[in-house]
Amino acid sequence: MSELETLHARIRQCTLCRLSRTRTHAVPGAGPANARIMFIGEAPGFHEDQQALPFVGAAGRFLEDLLATINLTREQVFITNVVKCRPPDNRDPQPDEITACRAYLDGQIAQIAPRVIVTLGRFSMQLAYSGVSISRVHGQPKRIGDVVYMPMFHPAAALHQPRYRSLIEQDFLKIPELLSGIQDITADDQHAAPPEQLSLF
Numbered sequence: 001m002s003e004l005e006t007l008h009a010r011i012r013q014c015t016l017c018r019l020s021r022t023r024t025h026a027v028p029g030a031g032p033a034n035a036r037i038m039f040i041g042e043a044p045g046f047h048e049d050q051q052a053l054p055f056v057g058a059a060g061r062f063l064e065d066l067l068a069t070i071n072l073t074r075e076q077v078f079i080t081n082v083v084k085c086r087p088p089d090n091r092d093p094q095p096d097e098i099t100a101c102r103a104y105l106d107g108q109i110a111q112i113a114p115r116v117i118v119t120l121g122r123f124s125m126q127l128a129y130s131g132v133s134i135s136r137v138h139g140q141p142k143r144i145g146d147v148v149y150m151p152m153f154h155p156a157a158a159l160h161q162p163r164y165r166s167l168i169e170q171d172f173l174k175i176p177e178l179l180s181g182i183q184d185i186t187a188d189d190q191h192a193a194p195p196e197q198l199s200l201f
């Protein structure tokens with residue numbers, strides 16, 4: 001068993017936070033262990049919790065459509081969430097739940113070592129940006145170490161509020177340049193989360 005598979009086995013058995021008591025299945029994530037691009041959403045929803053797979057509902061189908069616009073399939077990317085278990089009634093994940101689950105996300109990033117991490121929504125955005133609105137920084141890539149972070153709206157937001165749809169579609173079209181390294185990205189510390197906040201998520 002690879003280190004990533006071992007990590008996912010631990011997630012499936014995890015009881016570190018209260019979400020373990022209400023989940024049907026933990027949802028570690030899905031995709032190749034050597035994916036060049038990783039998508040990080042917020043938390044599993046109803047269908048994800050039932051099927052133990054990330055992004056399988058309507059937002060997942062929209063994500064697949066978005067991937068198709070840049071000639072990618074979900075089998076080519078790694079998809080996961082900030083917390084691996086569904087919050088009851090799809091409420092927001094709580095700070096202590098995010099903190100409890102953070103080591104799993106860090107482990108996945110370390111094992112997969114993607115070139116680009118696309119954060120979907122305001123929770124995973126805080127991996128790279130802190131104290132700013134997602135409306136202000138979406139579509140603005142930022143390099144931290146060897147990884148380029150690209151914040152985007154969550155696909156579910158685009159489903160519920162059509163004005164976000166064209167924004168996320170436009171942001172997606174920037175991904176190929178990021179993967180090829182064509183786009184020159186300077187580290188922008190203006191919106192950077194200080195290290196202590198990054199460690200706490």
Ligand code: SF4
Pocket residue numbers: 011014015016017018019020026083084085097100101
């Ligand atoms: S959300 Fe994360 S920390 Fe909480 S029980 Fe699930 S896997 Fe464990």
